[in-house]
Amino acid sequence: MIEFKSKAYYQVSAALAFGSFIVFCNLYLFQPMLPVLAEHFSVSATKINWLLAAGTFTLAFMLLPWAIVSDFIGRRNVMLLSLFLLPAIGLLSLFTDSLTVLIVSRAIMGMALAGFTAVAVAYMAEAFTAKAFSYAIGAYISANSLGGISGRLFGGIITDHFDWQTAVIFMASVSFIGAMLVAFVLPKESKVHEDKMELSAYYRVIVQHLRNRRLFLVMVIGGVNFALFVNLYSVTGFRLIAEPYSLPLSITSMIFLCYLSGTVSSRLVGLWSQRFNPVLGMFTGTVMSLIGMFITTSDSLIIIVIGLNVLSFGAFFTHSLAYGWVSQQAETAKSTATALYLVHYYVSGSLGGFYLMFCWQHGGWSAVMLGASFLYMIIFALCWRLNHYAQTKVAWA
Numbered sequence: 123m124i125e126f127k128s129k130a131y132y133q134v135s136a137a138l139a140f141g142s143f144i145v146f147c148n149l150y151l152f153q154p155m156l157p158v159l160a161e162h163f164s165v166s167a168t169k170i171n172w173l174l175a176a177g178t179f180t181l182a183f184m185l186l187p188w189a190i191v192s193d194f195i196g197r198r199n200v201m202l203l204s205l206f207l208l209p210a211i212g213l214l215s216l217f218t219d220s221l222t223v224l225i226v227s228r229a230i231m232g233m234a235l236a237g238f239t240a241v242a243v244a245y246m247a248e249a250f251t252a253k254a255f256s257y258a259i260g261a262y263i264s265a266n267s268l269g270g271i272s273g274r275l276f277g278g279i280i281t282d283h284f285d286w287q288t289a290v291i292f293m294a295s296v297s298f299i300g301a302m303l304v305a306f307v308l309p310k311e312s313k314v315h316e317d318k319m320e321l322s323a324y325y326r327v328i329v330q331h332l333r334n335r336r337l338f339l340v341m342v343i344g345g346v347n348f349a350l351f352v353n354l355y356s357v358t359g360f361r362l363i364a365e366p367y368s369l370p371l372s373i374t375s376m377i378f379l380c381y382l383s384g385t386v387s388s389r390l391v392g393l394w395s396q397r398f399n400p401v402l403g404m405f406t407g408t409v410m411s412l413i414g415m416f417i418t419t420s421d422s423l424i425i426i427v428i429g430l431n432v433l434s435f436g437a438f439f440t441h442s443l444a445y446g447w448v449s450q451q452a453e454t455a456k457s458t459a460t461a462l463y464l465v466h467y468y469v470s471g472s473l474g475g476f477y478l479m480f481c482w483q484h485g486g487w488s489a490v491m492l493g494a495s496f497l498y499m500i501i502f503a504l505c506w507r508l509n510h511y512a513q514t515k516v517a518w519a
Contacts (some may be wrong), residue, residue: 146269154278180232180470204237205301271508278375345466349474384438410436
């Protein structure tokens with residue numbers, strides 16, 4: 123096992139964090155472009171949301187297949203295959219100006235992204251000691267945040283000054299270089315996975331994980347948390363491009379710098395986990411996220427930015443704790459458990475986009491606030507139930 127602060131710890135943590143950075147750059151490249159592409163293709167905000175949702179949907183549904191494959195061919199092999207597919211798929215999307223074909227290409231991209239995302243945390247859970255893992259997961263999720271920020275900023279700025287095709291070409295180039303670096307740095311696995319099973323046994327394992335109340339509730343908490351977080355940003359993009367702000371895309375994209383507060387909170391998860399109850403942490407993070415959303419009701423751009431920072435800090439804190447909880451609570455088939463968490467995470471994120479975009483189209487920011495508040499209440503109820511099960515040690519339905 124890799125000990126905290128050892129040479130191997132820094133080597134493996136850095137490689138996985140950089141791979142995560144590349145993955146999330148690609149996943150969210152198109153998010154800031156949505157308002158401009160909606161105008162370009164003359165479609166509604168709900169329909170253009172498919173450019174984001176297609177990738178997150180297919181990513182979600184490919185997580186379990188990739189996790190199963192990784193038990194047979196190795197976590198490292200799956201992660202590298204995933205990374206090397208990204209530039210190829212990105213370049214293929216350049217050969218069309220059809221919205222339908224572009225959506226399909228983003229769906230294929232999501233399938234490739236799922237490979238790395240499905241097994242990276244399981245790789246860490248198997249390779250690191252408990253203490254090393256609690257800190258490594260924070261660094262990994264911080265890299266998720268930085269990748270998401272960078273992809274969104276680049277997508278918005280380059281599209282505003284050139285076009286979306288230029289953004290895709292540059293991202294494909296960076297992805298190829300990143301895949302080469304991760305392949306060089308990430309060490310080969312030293313053992314066959316102890317939780318490898320016959321293919322027919324995976325169905326029983328999936329059902330077992332879903333029947334575990336503590337795991338299932340955390341999966342739903344993580345999903346609803348992500349549905350709120352990522353899509354409140356998407357709607358804010360439409361809000362700032364519209365009157366009375368009428369901001370250009372390159373400026374609107376800067377709101378994603380507020381993700382940096384989430385990067386900070388992710389790094390605090392290791393400290394929290396060593397001293398306090400993770401469920402209390404998820405509740406606290408959700409309270410902060412809710413407060414951040416209410417702050418954004420102001421018409422002042424400065425106050426909106428402050429609100430987004432608070433929102434990001436809380437949402438990433440909740441996500442980091444929930445993600446780590448699933449990896450540590452699963453007694454067997456950890457890669458399958460973390461993949462199930464991410465299935466809930468990304469499916470909820472995709473559905474949440476259509477939900478909040480519908481609120482935006484039919485009632486503006488007030489309707490978005492009302493619809494989002496309902497989802498926050500669901501998270502609070504789930505945290506209350508999770509705390510009950512965690513204290514009573516009840517696991518199975």
